[in-house]
Amino acid sequence: MIRITVNGRNVELNESMTVEQMLDRVEVPPNYLAVEVNAEVVPREEYTAHVIQNGDQIELVTLVGGG
């Protein structure tokens, strides 16, 4: 069991996965998103290689209206 936080919520994963596999579970266009793991941006080219670890704090962000 891997316990992580995603956007401040506790999430439990049955198995390890990469950032890309995590994004596959989100029903949003991946090009609208950026990912941060433990306060560091994960570049898109690293999605397939970056494995999420127990205790990771993940932020999934997008763009919204703002001034």
Add this chain to the structure above:
Amino acid sequence: MTTTADSSIDNAPSEDTPLVVGGHTLQSRMIVGTGRYDTMTQMRDSLNESGADCVTVAVRRERLYDRSGQNILDFIDLDRYTLLPNTAGCYNAIDAVRAARLGREILKTLGNPGADWVKLEVLGDSKTLLPDPVQTVEACRELAADGFQVLCYTSDCPVTAKRLKEAGAASVMPAGSPIGSGQGLLNKNNLRIILDYLKEGDPDYPVIIDAGVGTASDVSEAFELGADGVLLNTAIAHARDPVRMARAMKYATLAGRDAFLAGRIPKRLYGTASSPAEGMISTRPYGASNAE
């Protein structure tokens, strides 16, 4: 670079230069925000009417679809608009730098030219939304070192403005008045001093008035002072008719900029006649004193 003269009022004043900020060249000197509209279509139509070619966006935790199932990126033509991501809502340099880097990552993926710049906003007070000058300078320095072209929201304090330019800001953006307040330009003397200081020996350095605009005359006034650009959001989005106000802002931008380039006459205490002194049918001699 000089734009071509055009008879249409919709085009930039003849013989004006475009607004250049860092590596970006904007045809419109007005940058508009995308927040606080009632609907996405109202936002899209207002942006279109404003004539702006640069729009700001915010970075937030994923909630990709709003309550009506829409996403803002589906309503912004990314081939037409350069996005300017902001760090709005951040209260310290660490968060602001993180938000800037996340915004950059999204824009790189979207292939939008705005990926290399950011509107830096680090707040210091949640009621006035005034910036934290210490954290803003710190974040500006770090982001500039990281390759960002930083457009810095700041107060109308001339000393802070100087420090931000020294920290590497591509543009310093003093507020006319608090964000969303609609109070216009409250301290024109300070804004004049900022323009004077930042452009000393560097006349092309871009200074953009950001925040506080309430109506079209505020925009014209900013340009008449010598500002290179104006950034606004709420004054359009919360107008009774946002699309019409967007058009008013476009014309106010052109009018204010043209008035600045044309050069206003000096203010005089007494009147000076516009009509000829000669040829009068009056029995009273021209130039006679009030006592005569």
